Amino acid sequence: MTEADLGGSAAISADRLAEIGLRYEMDGEIATITLNRPEKRNAQTFATWAGLAAIGENLPEGIRVVVIRGEGPSFSAGLDLAMLGAPPGGDDGARTDGLTLASAATLDDATLERRIAEAQRGFLWLRRPEIVSIAAVQGHAIGAGFQLALACDMRVLADDAKLCMKEPALGLVPDLTGTKPLVDIVGVSRAIELCLTARTVDAAEAARLGLAERVVPRAELDKAVADLAAAVLATDRGAAIATKRLLQGAPGRTLEEQAAAERREQVTRLRTLFAALGSG
Numbered sequence: 001m002t003e004a005d006l007g008g009s010a011a012i013s014a015d016r017l018a019e020i021g022l023r024y025e026m027d028g029e030i031a032t033i034t035l036n037r038p039e040k041r042n043a044q045t046f047a048t049w050a051g052l053a054a055i056g057e058n059l060p061e062g063i064r065v066v067v068i069r070g071e072g073p074s075f076s077a078g079l080d081l082a083m084l085g086a087p088p089g090g091d092d093g094a095r096t097d098g099l100t101l102a103s104a105a106t107l108d109d110a111t112l113e114r115r116i117a118e119a120q121r122g123f124l125w126l127r128r129p130e131i132v133s134i135a136a137v138q139g140h141a142i143g144a145g146f147q148l149a150l151a152c153d154m155r156v157l158a159d160d161a162k163l164c165m166k167e168p169a170l171g172l173v174p175d176l177t178g179t180k181p182l183v184d185i186v187g188v189s190r191a192i193e194l195c196l197t198a199r200t201v202d203a204a205e206a207a208r209l210g211l212a213e214r215v216v217p218r219a220e221l222d223k224a225v226a227d228l229a230a231a232v233l234a235t236d237r238g239a240a241i242a243t244k245r246l247l248q249g250a251p252g253r254t255l256e257e258q259a260a261a262e263r264r265e266q267v268t269r270l271r272t273l274f275a276a277l278g279s280g
């Protein structure tokens, strides 16, 4: 696996990523993004989200699988608590861009919503049909950490994983794109129960609720993720993209609409497959 700079329109260097506590590596068709502030339990800031967005914008076309993992005992302890109150320019000023939630609250509505939208950009690209995203979660995934795991297509949990949507307990709402996948997976009632009690879900319960595709012993997490990535890569790329697009659209369509979407995707698949055979 090689650490890499990312070129493109919004290029970001490995050094800048390191500064904000991220590492980006490539191994063939797999990109691995590591939250790399273990001494702060991979707490996240506006800079983290900008870094994630820049990685998404510059992702090489050949990448088919994106793995998100965290260094150290926890996947991510969520929002950097420095953003809740430390004065701008304090210890974590560089990472928080000097922006605390208190200073953000003084912005006008449109500007503040734009800042939140910028943060959300770090998460939304993980759903692109062209890639399959996998979160490798050990230890705590709290608040923004849980939402980052939810932003991925699949979650592989170590048996010590602990998920918690803590935002409402802090007077906030989960706003990093986590509420929709949470409701899609567990339903509205369970999502209300989890968010409004801010209770912790362990790995076994996460598996029962459908929040984890696999639960494995802590020591086997990396291998389980690598095996899952390899299985995904064994599938034809065009079919994988079309199928993910189809599945993602299913909850918003009626049965008839979904059947029509299947037909449209299959027409393209058949033409592509037989054009390839014809030219062979």
Ligand code: CAA
Binding pocket: 039, 040, 041, 043, 044, 073, 074, 076, 077, 078, 079, 080, 081, 082, 140, 142, 143, 144, 145, 166, 167, 170, 172, 173, 174, 175, 176
């Ligand atoms: N922000 C900044 N620093 C954090 C942090 C966070 N969210 N979580 C942990 N740290 C720091 C600790 O301050 C400590 O630093 P020092 O060594 O300098 O004192 C270091 O990481 C290790 O922390 P612990 O000793 O507490 O480690 P632990 O392994 O015993 O516990 C933990 C880990 C359960 C995650 C615990 O640290 C914790 O509860 N952290 C706070 C979690 C939290 O409330 N996050 C906010 C979620 S809400 C959110 O994310 C809002 C949003 O998106 C809008």
